[in-house]
Amino acid sequence: MSGLLEVSGLARHYPVKRGVVLQKQVGTVRAVDGVSFDLARGETLALVGESGCGKSTTARLVMRLIEPSAGTIRFDGQDVTNVGGGALRTLRRRIQIVFQDPYASLNPRLTVGEAIAEPMAVHGIGDAASRRAKVEELLRLVGLAPFHAARYPHEFSGGQRQRIGIARALSVEPELVVCDEPVSALDVSIQAQVVNLMKDLQARLGLSYLFIAHDLAVVKHMADRVAVMYLGQIMEISDKRTLFADPRHPYTRALLAAIPHPDPSRRGRVTPLGGDVPSPMAVPPGCRFHTRCPFAQERCRQEIPALREIAPGHRTACHFAETLPDPGLDYSGGLTEAAARRLALYDAARRKSAA
Amino acid sequence: MSGVNSTAAAAATPVAPSVPRQPGTLKRLLREPVAAISLVLAVLLVLAAVLAPLLAPTDPFDNNLSTAMAVPGTPGLPLGADGQGRDMITRMLYGLRATLVMGAASVLLGGAAGALVGFAAAFYRRLDGLLMRVMDVLLSFPAILFGLAIAAIFGPGIPAVILALSIATVPLMARIVRGSALVVMRQDYIEAARATGMSDARLILRHVAPNCLSPMFVFATLRFGQVILLGSALSFLGLGAQPPVAELGAMAAEGRTFLFFAPHVAVLPCVLIFVVVLTFNLLGDALRDALDPRLRV
Numbered sequence: 116m117s118g119l120l121e122v123s124g125l126a127r128h129y130p131v132k133r134g135v136v137l138q139k140q141v142g143t144v145r146a147v148d149g150v151s152f153d154l155a156r157g158e159t160l161a162l163v164g165e166s167g168c169g170k171s172t173t174a175r176l177v178m179r180l181i182e183p184s185a186g187t188i189r190f191d192g193q194d195v196t197n198v199g200g201g202a203l204r205t206l207r208r209r210i211q212i213v214f215q216d217p218y219a220s221l222n223p224r225l226t227v228g229e230a231i232a233e234p235m236a237v238h239g240i241g242d243a244a245s246r247r248a249k250v251e252e253l254l255r256l257v258g259l260a261p262f263h264a265a266r267y268p269h270e271f272s273g274g275q276r277q278r279i280g281i282a283r284a285l286s287v288e289p290e291l292v293v294c295d296e297p298v299s300a301l302d303v304s305i306q307a308q309v310v311n312l313m314k315d316l317q318a319r320l321g322l323s324y325l326f327i328a329h330d331l332a333v334v335k336h337m338a339d340r341v342a343v344m345y346l347g348q349i350m351e352i353s354d355k356r357t358l359f360a361d362p363r364h365p366y367t368r369a370l371l372a373a374i375p376h377p378d379p380s381r382r383g384r385v386t387p388l389g390g391d392v393p394s395p396m397a398v399p400p401g402c403r404f405h406t407r408c409p410f411a412q413e414r415c416r417q418e419i420p421a422l423r424e425i426a427p428g429h430r431t432a433c434h435f436a437e438t439l440p441d442p443g444l445d446y447s448g449g450l451t452e453a454a455a456r457r458l459a460l461y462d463a464a465r466r467k468s469a470a
Numbered sequence: 471m472s473g474v475n476s477t478a479a480a481a482a483t484p485v486a487p488s489v490p491r492q493p494g495t496l497k498r499l500l501r502e503p504v505a506a507i508s509l510v511l512a513v514l515l516v517l518a519a520v521l522a523p524l525l526a527p528t529d530p531f532d533n534n535l536s537t538a539m540a541v542p543g544t545p546g547l548p549l550g551a552d553g554q555g556r557d558m559i560t561r562m563l564y565g566l567r568a569t570l571v572m573g574a575a576s577v578l579l580g581g582a583a584g585a586l587v588g589f590a591a592a593f594y595r596r597l598d599g600l601l602m603r604v605m606d607v608l609l610s611f612p613a614i615l616f617g618l619a620i621a622a623i624f625g626p627g628i629p630a631v632i633l634a635l636s637i638a639t640v641p642l643m644a645r646i647v648r649g650s651a652l653v654v655m656r657q658d659y660i661e662a663a664r665a666t667g668m669s670d671a672r673l674i675l676r677h678v679a680p681n682c683l684s685p686m687f688v689f690a691t692l693r694f695g696q697v698i699l700l701g702s703a704l705s706f707l708g709l710g711a712q713p714p715v716a717e718l719g720a721m722a723a724e725g726r727t728f729l730f731f732a733p734h735v736a737v738l739p740c741v742l743i744f745v746v747v748l749t750f751n752l753l754g755d756a757l758r759d760a761l762d763p764r765l766r767v
Contacts, residue, residue, distance in 0.1 A: 178665055207667030220658035223764055224680040233676075234666040267763040283662065 118192075119323050120154040120177065120291060125186035126347075127172055131396065142396045146172045148347035149186070151422070156290070159317065159324040161338035161355075163331065163370070165392055169347040170327045174293045177325060178210050179203060191290070208238050211284035215296035217276035221268035227254075227279050228264030234287045253282040257312060274305035278312065285316065293325045298333055307461050310337060314465070331374060335359060336461050340428075343367045346403045347395055349422060353429040363425055363436040365408045402434070410439060498760045505756030511749045519567040526560040530716050539732035552721070552735045553728055562742055564716035569746065572628055572710075572717070573698045576635035581690050583636070584643025589674055591644065592651035602648065605641035613638035613700050614707070621709040628717070631710040635697045646689050650682040657681075684758050691754025695747035702743070718743050 126149050131142040147169040154160045162170045175181045177188060179195065187196045195206050211234075214220035221230055231253055232246045241249065251261035257278040268276055277297060284292055297313070298306040310333055316322060328334050334341060335355060342352040343366060351364040362368045369388045390407045393399055399406050405415040414434055422432040433439070500506045518525060533554035537544070540551040542558070549558035591601040616634035624630050654660065655678060663677045702719015704710040711717035713724075718739040725736030 175661075180661060180664060204667040207665060210665075212662060212665045214658040214662065216658055220662055222659040222663070222677050222681065224762075225676075226763075233663070233668075237666045237668040237672070269764045280662075287666070 118153045119156045121189040123151040123187050125150045125176055126184045127176055128184045145347050145395045145398055150349055152342055154323055156323055157321050158339045159326050159337055161326045161328055161334040161341045162344055163328055163334055164344035168344045170344055171295055174295055174327055178293055208287045209289050210291045211289040212293045213280050213284050213297045216300050217273045220280050221276055223268055227266055231283045231286050238287055253286055257282045273301050277309050291323045295327050311465055332457055336458055351431040357429050363431045364433045365410055366404050499756055504752055508749050508752035512753050519570045522563040522567045526563050528557045528560045530560050530564040531714050542734050550734050558738055561716045565718040565721050568711055568717040569698055572632055572701045573694050575632045576697045577690050577694050580636035580639025581643045584640040585647045587644040588647025589651055591648045605644045608641040617704040617709045626709045628711055631701050631704050635700055639693055646685050647682055650685045651678050654678050654681045687754050687758040691751045694750050
């Protein structure tokens with residue numbers, strides 16, 4: 116596994132200021148507070164967590180769309196944390212992004228062809244004619260037709276627009292594509308198409324995905340590895356199979372258990388998490404999850420648990436990861452029937468397309 | 471290819487495009503009756519202003535006291551004559567010329583400068599506070615006051631009016647542009663554009679500005695009407711067009727003196743001002759719609 120992206124200690128703190136003229140800092144929002152992970156070439160790493168946990172901020176930090184307060188980002192072996200100018204332009208070509216909202220992510224004043232060709236024009240790739248040819252090729256690649264290039268975004272459906280967004284991201288042949296909840300704004304039937312398209316493209320073009328999501332069914336389908344975030348930090352990171360079968364962090368368990376389940380006998384055994392996510396302006400001392408953790412003990416309130424390896428490739432930030440009581444819930448099969456059906460459908464569609 | 475196509479059920483097998491290209495802006499503009507009429511009227515008004523020396527039956531400064539205040543319909547004077555006996559048609563053609571130049575120049579100059587300030591403030595947030603406070607200061611002076619100051623410095627006349635009204639337009643346009651640019655810049659497509667690594671200039675010109683056009687257009691056309699009226703007010707105060715020069719606002723002001731004996735001297739220029747303002751307002755709205763791809767059928 117050659118590492119494509121290595122992130123260590125990445126943080127983004129926003130000062131909170133009061134006052135109109137003489138501003139003074141009254142606090143700090145710790146949107147992302149020390150995140151480390153790596154991503155291999157051709158791999159999909161999913162970032163999951165509740166809204167506001169810093170997933171999207173992490174993605175934008177990795178893309179250098181916002182500047183980190185601390186930490187380093189290494190892309191393809193090179194430290195890109197502070198690069199600017201030409202090196203940043205090169206980085207921009209190698210990392211692209213697909214957004215959540217297909218309605219906001221395309222400029223309504225540009226035709227689809229112009230939108231897809233623009234990144235190539237910015238990077239001086241090819242001439243007008245070769246770019247046009249590439250646009251047609253990309254449109255076919257994402258399952259649209261070449262004549263769609265002359266149309267405007269508002270003439271397309273959400274799923275089609277998301278394909279256009281993917282085509283635009285792919286136009287400069289990036290190595291890493293950051294997907295910021297790429298399917299959560301789409302209908303379930305369209306989600307399957309887009310997710311499968313993304314998997315196909317990954318296989319064909321050798322792409323790496325940093326895949327941000329909160330839909331665990333999609334994550335289970337897409338990801339190779341999963342990182343669970345809470346309040347700006349990674350709580351648990353592991354390969355997909357282990358994480359779904361044997362989650363060792365109470366928060367991961369809570370997330371998995373929160374998936375609606377049709378079996379009524381489970382009802383008594385699952386305790387939903389109480390309370391709200393604490394404000395990132397006032398992160399709890401010790402383990403940041405202790406305010407909501409059903410297993411919290413004195414140690415959790417005082418000592419920050421390190422993200423430690425408990426099995427090869429499986430790291431978790433819990434003092435009691437090894438001794439947590441087995442909740443006796445079958446997480447792997449714990450997906451709802453509907454979600455399981457969807458997964459089966461995804462797979463059926465993929466098999467059909469492979470044939 | 472098969473892998474993608476079969477999953478692409480939404481795109482089905484695309485049928486050949488029925489409408490391969492969008493009709494042009496002008497064509498779409500002409501499809502709307504109101505838009506078409508306003509366009510034709512605007513062209514006629516501009517032509518009349520440009521060709522005033524050729525169309526005018528007499529010299530605009532040719533006064534003849536024997537025909538003073540002649541009513542419309544007098545032989546040789548279809549629209550009558552003003553207090554100095556000058557042919558109203560001639561005066562109005564030249565007046566239209568001065569008025570259009572004044573209105574268009576102030577809106578274009580002031581609007582362009584204001585748009586620049588607005589985009590700069592929205593884009594470079596560090597400049598925002600400073601720029602907008604300067605705009606607030608400008609905003610707190612009435613246009614008439616600028617007119618007074620500038621007339622005092624450079625002497626009264628149409629150029630002074632244009633300068634004064636341009637300056638008065640800058641903060642208004644700056645505020646409007648800044649507001650809509652801030653909204654546009656929160657959109658994902660701006661972040662996508664940033665992620666491609668394009669220059670700030672390209673980002674503003676290609677992604678931010680085109681999506682701010684609608685409010686800019688509406689404001690510019692509204693302002694055009696206001697500016698013409700303000701210009702007339704300045705002329706009335708003696709700061710704008712100086713007496714022998716024909717300008718619609720000045721003519722209306724002059725005609726006020728004999729409103730009861732010869733109402734046409736004041737009313738006719740006012741009617742023309744009304745037509746000009748209405749025409750350009752309607753045209754502005756129509757153009758805004760025609761330029762918006764989302765409204766294309």
